[in-house]
Amino acid sequence: xxxxxxxxxxxxxxxxxxxxxxSICGAPLxxxxxxxxxxxxxxxxxxxxxxxxxxxxxxxxxxxxxGAPKAYGGFWIRFVAAxxxxxxxxxxxxxxxxxxxLMVGVAGAIATTGRGPGIIAIWIGxxxxxxxxxxxxxxxxxxxxxxxxGKMVLGMKVTDLQGNRISFARATARHFCKYxxxxxxxxxxxxxxxxxxxxxxxxxxxGTLVRRG
Numbered sequence: 641x642x643x644x645x646x647x648x649x650x651x652x653x654x655x656x657x658x659x660x661x662x663s664i665c666g667a668p669l670x671x672x673x674x675x676x677x678x679x680x681x682x683x684x685x686x687x688x689x690x691x692x693x694x695x696x697x698x699x700x701x702x703x704x705x706x707g708a709p710k711a712y713g714g715f716w717i718r719f720v721a722a723x724x725x726x727x728x729x730x731x732x733x734x735x736x737x738x739x740x741x742l743m744v745g746v747a748g749a750i751a752t753t754g755r756g757p758g759i760i761a762i763w764i765g766x767x768x769x770x771x772x773x774x775x776x777x778x779x780x781x782x783x784x785x786x787x788x789x790g791k792m793v794l795g796m797k798v799t800d801l802q803g804n805r806i807s808f809a810r811a812t813a814r815h816f817c818k819y820x821x822x823x824x825x826x827x828x829x830x831x832x833x834x835x836x837x838x839x840x841x842x843x844x845x846x847g848t849l850v851r852r853g
Contacts, residue, residue: 661803661851666711666837668853669803713796713850715833718840724790725776733772737765778811797851810846817842 646657650667659669713721741761780788786797786805798814800806806814821828821841828841837849 656802659802659804661711661799663802666803666849666851711851711853712838713791713794713832713852714838715830717794717796717852718791718832718850719829721788721790721794721796724793725788728789729769729773729776733765733769737768740764740768774812774815777815778808781814782806782808782811791850795852799849799851801847801849803849803851806848810848814842814846814848817845820845 645654646669647654648662648665648667648669651662651665653662653664655662655669661668741764744761744764777788781791781798782805784805785792786799791797798806798811800810818828818840821831824841832838832840832843832850835844839849843849
């Protein structure tokens with residue numbers, strides 16, 4: 641045991657002092673119980689608070705207060721957030737794609753005939769749409785807000801397993817892992833409604849959580 645360990649006031653589990661949420665139950669650690677003793681030497685002992693001792697003795701976990709907010713964002717609330725984010729991204733992407741497609745189409749009509757310019761315009765639009773969606777999600781979820789606009793509206797944040805802000809690289813990995821969740825008949829997304837901490841498949845792969853409150 642090292643200095644800087646705190647006990648969750650909800651379930652009594654031990655966490656690092658710099659964690660924002662309990663790694664076991666997901667409860668905020670703002671009211672975490674401090675340890676009773678600090679290490680003073682190799683033979684020092686650490687005494688857990690009464691609630692933690694109660695749990696470690698094999699007794700049932702203390703129930704959350706009635707009406708306490710849910711710790712994680714489940715399938716449906718995340719689905720609504722995704723719709724909001726989709727509308728926002730398309731509001732930016734559609735005018736740009738239309739303008740590019742128009743320019744390519746006009747240039748193609750002047751230079752040649754056939755379906756070539758139309759196909760090129762479609763590919764440009766698809767690539768730009770994928771790029772915009774990735775940059776929007778990865779930048780927002782790794783920012784100080786820790787959420788896209790859709791998640792912010794519904795009171796959710798994306799964190800790592802310890803409740804901390806994720807990096808741009810991890811947010812990028814989470815975004816592209818969504819394609820895996822979608823390719824298996826969207827089962828990867830549906831998993832968010834049934835797993836203990838409401839993790840979708842892409843959350844499990846990237847090591848992330850979507851928290852509420």
